[in-house]
Amino acid sequence: MLDQSEGxxxxxxxxxxxxxxxxRNITLRFGGVEAIKDxxxxxxxxxxxxxxxxxxxxxxxxxxxxxxxxxxxxxxxxYKGAPRPSxxxxxxxxxxxxxxxxxxxxxxxxSVLDNVMTGRLTKMKTGLWRQALWKGAAESEETAxxxxxxxxxxxxxxxxxxxxxxxxxxxxxxxxxxxxRALAAEPSLLLLDEPMAGMNVEEKEDMSRFILDVxxxxxxxxxxxxxxxxxxxxxxxxxxxxxxxxxIGDGTPDEVRNNQAVIDAYLGVSHD
Amino acid sequence: xxxxxxxxxxVFLNGLMAGVLYALVALGFVLIYKAxxxxxxxxxxxxxxxxxxxxxxxxxxxxxxxxxxxVFGTEIHYFGWNLPAILSIVLTMVxxxxxAWLVQRYIFRxxxxxxxxxxxxxxxxxxxxxxxxxxxxWGSDIKTLDVGLPQGINLWIDETTFNFFGYGFFIDNLxxxxxxxxxxxxxxxxxxxxxxxQGRAMRAVADDHQAALSVGVSLNFxxxxxxxxxxxxxLVAGIMWGAKSGVxxxxxxxxxxxxxxxxxxxxxxxxxxxxxxxxxxxxEKLFEFLIxxxxxxxxxxxxxxxxxxxxxxxxxxxxxxxxxxxxxx
Numbered sequence: 001m002l003d004q005s006e007g008x009x010x011x012x013x014x015x016x017x018x019x020x021x022x023x024r025n026i027t028l029r030f031g032g033v034e035a036i037k038d039x040x041x042x043x044x045x046x047x048x049x050x051x052x053x054x055x056x057x058x059x060x061x062x063x064x065x066x067x068x069x070x071x072x073x074x075x076x077x078x079y080k081g082a083p084r085p086s087x088x089x090x091x092x093x094x095x096x097x098x099x100x101x102x103x104x105x106x107x108x109x110x111s112v113l114d115n116v117m118t119g120r121l122t123k124m125k126t127g128l129w130r131q132a133l134w135k136g137a138a139e140s141e142e143t144a145x146x147x148x149x150x151x152x153x154x155x156x157x158x159x160x161x162x163x164x165x166x167x168x169x170x171x172x173x174x175x176x177x178x179x180x181r182a183l184a185a186e187p188s189l190l191l192l193d194e195p196m197a198g199m200n201v202e203e204k205e206d207m208s209r210f211i212l213d214v215x216x217x218x219x220x221x222x223x224x225x226x227x228x229x230x231x232x233x234x235x236x237x238x239x240x241x242x243x244x245x246x247x248i249g250d251g252t253p254d255e256v257r258n259n260q261a262v263i264d265a266y267l268g269v270s271h272d
Numbered sequence: 273x274x275x276x277x278x279x280x281x282x283v284f285l286n287g288l289m290a291g292v293l294y295a296l297v298a299l300g301f302v303l304i305y306k307a308x309x310x311x312x313x314x315x316x317x318x319x320x321x322x323x324x325x326x327x328x329x330x331x332x333x334x335x336x337x338x339x340x341x342x343v344f345g346t347e348i349h350y351f352g353w354n355l356p357a358i359l360s361i362v363l364t365m366v367x368x369x370x371x372a373w374l375v376q377r378y379i380f381r382x383x384x385x386x387x388x389x390x391x392x393x394x395x396x397x398x399x400x401x402x403x404x405x406x407x408x409x410w411g412s413d414i415k416t417l418d419v420g421l422p423q424g425i426n427l428w429i430d431e432t433t434f435n436f437f438g439y440g441f442f443i444d445n446l447x448x449x450x451x452x453x454x455x456x457x458x459x460x461x462x463x464x465x466x467x468x469x470q471g472r473a474m475r476a477v478a479d480d481h482q483a484a485l486s487v488g489v490s491l492n493f494x495x496x497x498x499x500x501x502x503x504x505x506x507l508v509a510g511i512m513w514g515a516k517s518g519v520x521x522x523x524x525x526x527x528x529x530x531x532x533x534x535x536x537x538x539x540x541x542x543x544x545x546x547x548x549x550x551x552x553x554x555x556e557k558l559f560e561f562l563i564x565x566x567x568x569x570x571x572x573x574x575x576x577x578x579x580x581x582x583x584x585x586x587x588x589x590x591x592x593x594x595x596x597x598x599x600x601x
Contacts, residue, residue, distance in 0.1 A: 067486070093488035105483035107476055118476050122488040124469040185487065 007044065010237050011252075017045030019081075020189055020221050021066065026075035028061055035061040036072065037245045043189065048215050049223045050232045053242035054265060059225040060102060062242065063193050066223070067099045068092035080188070094122050098187035100178045102194045102225075108167040112177050115166055116153060119184025120145040152183045155217065156210055172203040176210065183214060190214070192224035196231055204228075208235055229266065233257065241265065278439045283561040284554055289447030291553020292454045293512055297526055298533040298545040299457070300505040305539045307478045307498040310380070310391045314399035316527020318368075318503060321402050323510030323519040324410040325367050327417050330360040335409045357419040361507070368503030369496075371402075376496045384481070384491070403524065412521070417514035421449050450512045457508060458546055461501070465542070470497060532581035538591030547592060552577045 007017045021043040028036040035058045043049045051059050064070040065077065068089040077084045079095065087095075098119070107115050123145060153159055156176050161169060166177060175195060182190055195211065196204045208231060214220050226232045232239060233253040241249035241256055243265040249256045256262055300315040312318075328335065332351040341347060355363070379394055422445035434440035465471040476484040477494045484491065513523050529552070537548025556576040564572030584591065 069485075088490070089485040090488050090490045093486055099486050101482060101486070105480050105486065107479035107483060109479050110475065114472075114475075118472060118484075118487050121469060121473055121476070181483075181487065 010047075014046065014216075014237075016047045016237065019043070020045050020079070021223075022078040023062075023066070024076040024078060026062070026065060026072045026077070028058075028065060028070055028072045034245050036065070036242075038075070039240075039242070039245075039247045040075075041240045041247065041250055043221060043223050044238075045221050046215070046219050047221060047237040048211065048235055049221075050236035050239045051223065051225050051242060052227060052229065052232050052239055054227065056244075057242040058245040059227075059242055060193060061245075063099070063191050063223070063225055066092075066189075067097055067191055093185070096122075096185070096188035097191065098182035098185040098189075099191035100175070100182050100193055100195060102197060104171075104174050104178055106166045106174055106178055106181070109165065111163050111165055112158060112169075112180075113149065113153065113162045115177055116149045116180045116184045117145065119181040120149060122185055123148075148186070149184055152180050155213070156180050156183075172199055172206075175199070175203075175207065179207075179210065179214075183218070183220070186218075188221065190220050190222045192222060194225055194227070196226055196228055204231060211235060274437075275439065278437055278441075280558070280561065282441045282443075283557050285441065285443060286447070287554035287557030288550055289444065289451060289553070290557060291550035292447070292451045292546075293509070293516070293549075294526075294529055294533050294552055295546045295549025296450070296454050296457070296505065296509040296512060297530040298537065298549055299461070299542065300502045300509065301527075301530055301534055302537075302539060302542055302545045303461070303505060304498055304502045306542075307474050308380070308391075308495060309388055309478070310395060311388070311539070312502065313392065313395040313527070314402055315502065315506060315530070316524040317399045317402045317406070318371075318506035319510040319513065319526070320519070320521070320523040321371075321406045321510075322364060322368055322503065322507040323417055323514035323523060324406050324415070326360055326364040326419070326507070326511065327415045327514070327519055328410040329363050329367075330355050330357065330419070333410060338411060339408055361419070361511075364507055365504060368507055369500045372496050372499030372503050375499055376492065380495060381492070399524070403521075415514075415519040417511065417519050419511055419515065421446055421511075421515050423515065446512070446515055453508060453512070454546070457505065458542060461542055470494075474498060529577060532577035534591070535581035535584050536591055538593040541591070541593035544591055544593030552580065555580060 007015060009015055019042045022040075023042070024040050026036055026039050027034065039062065051062055053059050061070060065072050068087045068091065071086055079097075084092075084095075093099075107118060110118070124141060153162055156179060158173065158176055158180060161173065166174060169177065179192070179195065182192075192211070196207050199207065211222060211224070212235065215222055224232075224236070233256075236253060238251060239249070239253055239256045240247060241259070241262045243261075248261040248265055249259040251259070297315065297319060300318070301312060304310055304312040304315070327333070332353040332355070334340070334348050334351060337349050341349075375398065379398065380391070383391055383394060424445055426443045426445050426448060429443045430440040463471075465475060473484070473489040474494055474497065476487065476489055477491055481491060484494075509526075510519075510523070513526060517523070533545060533548040533552050535548075536551055537544030537546070556573045559576050560570065560572050564570055564576070
């Protein structure tokens with residue numbers, strides 16, 4: 001096991017802490033298809049960790065393993081220094097792992113604020129009766145949760161649409177609301193599934209800035225999937241590269257950029 | 273024509289009261305539909321089952337007595353006790369929660385993510401099954417459910433209106449109680465859905481399963497909760513209808529009357545179920561009194577609600593309070 005206190009310092013001088021999550025020899029099969037083949041890597045506290053790869057490389061499957069939506073046939077998921085037993089996605093969420101989805105999964109019928117407040121569900125502890133009667137602890141708890149939600153809404157610059165039903169928002173804003181909901185859980189690990197997919201250049205720049213700001217301001221550990229190489233290289237501290245379910249590279253953006261296997265995977269290689 | 277006017281008011285009030293009972297059944301539908309997208313055809317049978325169970329528990333009936341007697345040649349029918357109404361209601365609620373758990377565990381858990389029509393078919397199956405089990409458990413004879421609710425004409429209203437207008441209104445005590453209970457129930461449900469953690473989780477599940485999971489909501493728990501709530505509403509409706517017209521098979525058919533109520537109120541709105549129920553109740557009574565009986569030969573109450581629903585389907589398919597249907601192409 002890796003030493004928990006061990007860490008490193010990034011090029012821009014940020015201190016990265018110990019291992020938060022470690023994937024150990026994960027293999028995931030769907031029937032006869034191996035989506036992930038014996039992959040190991042770790043995610044350290046405070047870093048932005050990217051998982052990249054061409055289409056069909058198994059990136060989303062990997063994220064779904066981390067967030068409990070898929071259960072791997074082989075391998076162990078270590079979280080906060082202990083192996084994690086097989087869990088349902090809602091139990092993983094309660095452990096402090098929040099996520100967004102590639103195809104946006106928001107509560108379309110609710111307002112932006114209500115959506116962000118659902119992110120606080122794991123933090124609400126007061127009993128049913130006290131909540132219904134709106135007394136004492138429940139009241140102060142609701143106020144506290146509301147404050148966190150509002151702070152995140154401010155931070156992501158979506159105050160203007162707080163009360164708007166999510167179904168009326170354009171795509172780029174929906175992505176941002178989804179990020180806000182995930183952040184509202186104050187996660188120990190934030191998983192972003194293609195946060196920039198389908199966005200134009202300007203929206204991509206906005207999203208990149210928010211991801212960096214979130215990491216900087218809240219110290220949130222972030223693991224993200226992206227297939228736009230350019231964005232990933234600017235954003236992340238360390239990168240895992242996957243191709244056909246296998247890990248073909250792991251390291252800083254510069255190391256990965258010069259890795260021959262990675263170049264082959266992205267640019268193709270002649271099989272003569 | 274002051275006398276005609278007073279009668280109209282009396283009919284209107286009675287319509288309101290009848291509407292409350294329709295609304296009670298419709299509420300059960302809305303709850304399940306909101307949280308799971310399932311149109312629960314079995315809601316009416318659940319009300320019947322709840323009323324039968326309550327009667328059986330109160331009077332110490334042995335469940336499955338006929339079956340047991342037929343198989344073992346015994347002659348047992350009663351335990352020989354009579355439980356107080358409150359205790360029986362609590363015990364019946366336990367049975368309804370158990371039913372909710374069974375329904376989730378053995379039917380809908382396997383149908384997650386299926387088409388709405390498949391879920392709907394499953395509830396039709398559930399309706400027939402529950403009807404059969406109800407008969408087998410408690411017998412199919414007509415029972416009079418008496419949990420001690422006041423019944424009959426409210427003399428105070430009769431006297432007061434007589435002194436005031438010179439004509440005494442006939443308002444049934446049971447209807448008044450039903451209205452108060454329904455009001456409390458709705459207030460409770462709205463507070464629950466809007467202000468509690470479980471209520472918020474319920475709304476989340478109704479909206480998007482994946483997203484709900486990702487914020488730490490257990491779908492299974494919420495569904496059992498929702499079916500239990502629907503069971504509770506069915507129990508209340510069963511008590512009211514059972515007290516009004518006896519516990520018998522036709523009780524399950526009131527579910528059909530809830531359909532037009534839902535068309536009016538919208539499938540997703542709790543206040544809509546109430547207002548829809550009231551409109552149907554008042555509408556059919558007034559229509560019968562003012563137009564049906566004098567000009568159409570009467571018995572219009574049988575079809576008025578459905579005709580109204582049809583009109584709504586043509587002009588406002590989402591109902592009065594339902595979420596507007598917007599299709600983006």
